[in-house]
Amino acid sequence: MLKGKTILLGVCGGIAAYKAAALCSKLTQAGARVRVIMTESALQFVTPLTFQTLSRHDVYTDTFDEKNAAVVSHIDLADHADVVIVAPATANMLAKMAHGLADDMLSTTLLATMAPVVVAPAMNVHMYDHPAVKSNMSVLQQRGVRFVEPGVGQLACGYVGKGRLAEPEEIVAYLERMFAERKLLAGKRMLVTAGGTIERIDPVRYLTNDSSGKMGYAIAEAAGRMGADVTLVTAKTGLAAPEGVRVIPVISARDMLEAVMSRLDESDIVIKSAAVADYRPAVQEARKIKKKEDTMTITLVKNEDILQTVGENRTHQFVVGFAAETAPTEQMIMDKLMRKNCDLLVVNDVSLDGAGFGLDTNIVNVYDRNGLLEAMPILSKLEVAEKLLKLVAARVSAAGSES
Template sequence: MSPQTAPSSRFPSLADLHHKRILLGVTGGIAAYKAAEVSRRLRLAGAEVRVAMTPAACRFVQPLTFEALSGHPVAYDMFVPGAEAAMGHIQLSRWADAILVAPASADFLARISLGLADDLLATLCLAAEVPLFLAPAMNRAMWLHPATRSHAAALAGRGAVLLGPDEGDQACGETGPGRMREPARLVLDLAEALAAERLLSGIRVLISAGPTREPIDPVRFIGNRSSGKMGYALAAAARNAGAEVTLVSGPVALDAPAGVETVRVETAAEMHAAVMARTGGADIYIGTAAVADYTPGRVADTKIKKHGEQLELTLIRTPDILRSVAALADRPFVVGFAAETGEVETYARAKLEAKGADMVAANEVGSGAPGGFERDENALFVCWRGGECHLPLASKTEIARRLIRLIADRYYAENTDQDP
């Protein structure tokens, strides 16, 4: 690929918030008191802040608190006389450079996921055409409930960025995931996320994700356990970083991320063909797919019936997609993934050399692993020639955001034209 010039935003700081117009949304929950500190820190970073509250939030913290901290009247009622003529839901959403909802309750995530606009803050989010950042805060059981996870995943797929939640003690006396991220960290994460919007601007990213299915007969197949969640999270994170993203996906039960070109395939051979057909236009290739290493040598035309106690299948090797991309003369920056049941770091380094990749991200899978296949959390060991790092356990959305930044740093380090 041709040399690229790294954007000045590669190394974000609170300075990235200077002169930014941030609409801070506050929803109902005990963590609403933390939003006051978020507002204060945003202003200290040089941002202009306006606050919108839900009716439930006003029962935890008085609007006057946020008016004093932000220096502006607080919006909380769609039906205040004269509000539309001044700065109603459309005007306020157009004023903002970004919206940060902190805390974002389970109820609020559900409502905006479904596109409901039954209070001012939900209406602002629905009418907005700027980045939306959500800092979830709720009881651990509420966060882990399938309905909440589904709403969070849907919002992330549409482009919203989830900042947290963290684990820790909760107001109810329980401990677990669902705690709102602390204000200092949250504001720094917001600055990083806003800087990341330009991180891969003009860069074309190709990602393969999900499993492949190798047919045995018309009703059976062999394959790998993979939900595709990590690859889809990376596609969304790369898109949020400004990249032009193409996702080649095996069969998964996930909606295609908004703003991402998605190509559906089923077998390893189909995935290999789809990836190789698109590498010519890619600057970065990320191979997260759990591709079957072997495929049946013969596929039965009809369903195989049960006969005897054993059934023998002859399996043949499938094309090695990662090695094929890395071997190209005009190759993109190549990132491989490795799912291992032990000795993760050893196997990751071996794969880096054996496949000719530029970077390998590896995670432990299996019954005792904290993250991995079909889970919403992951932890990665990432290595490249001359370096390595650990990305500790977090949501796959968070891991994807961190990994995209790391990939971008390594990509620019290897491809930036030092003598323009």
């Protein structure tokens, strides 16, 4: 999995920097092209010559020490990396990354790269448990940065606890799994819906819901990373489109229905995570409704159920539905899954802390036709997306093997 990959290794200042040398060696032996950036503090523990010898490439330590006049080094390194791994990552570097600081070669390159970023923290157990460090790690996870958890054991400071840099073999295995995941959905055409639809009352008023679109956008981003050809049909959100994803903006439930059904035949996987309005005003006024009486009655008519329509018209597609509920029962869930002809139904109780609309986290249960398949604890929405897509990939692969 690592053969021919360009891996940018960032080494920060900590006693665990010696393990980074072993990591560099193992990555090189696995066939990867390793480029190393060392912070000024890292130079106090290991020499650049060590990494130069192990990687067989120049080592970068200073933003202004340009080794090749034809390129800007930190941009060139950022552009050509297949993955960036920071190991060891100190509390200081985590803070820089979380707050977008760029005051040295490594932090500047991290801001410039579009490659996946993996972080392997190493620090004192109390530092690792500090609220500021935990907050910084949470921010980075929400942005899609991956973490290789530190180990528990004897630390250089004399404490015993969590904070040891993961062993080089663990980090290599993690990177191999990550590259393997990038092929899980290769060649699959995926249609994802996201956001909350808008149903106009008049030119200045509308009915909508609290959906932020974050779950659907996380699914689209994760699917793209796993090699899928992704089309994102999105209602209102304030989110930037994931890189490499085809975006189809819509407004109302009827707009979304048309966009989905016109692309159903060409899709292999459909994931319906949008919050679609169940009803719309029977009449959309052409002009602003003036305030007259103390009360006003608006007649609503039912929108067509997009997920059910997909389920009724599917041929070869693998279909995943989402259901935002309050106090859901298994009978209700299974009835919905069967009625809408889904392969999987992802249910979240929006009354739970950490699972409501607009949050960066979610708590979901995934059901198939046999009942509960997986219960996920509170996770970032990107982590939920990755776990869900692994389930989807395994089911799609198994179905393909049987056909």
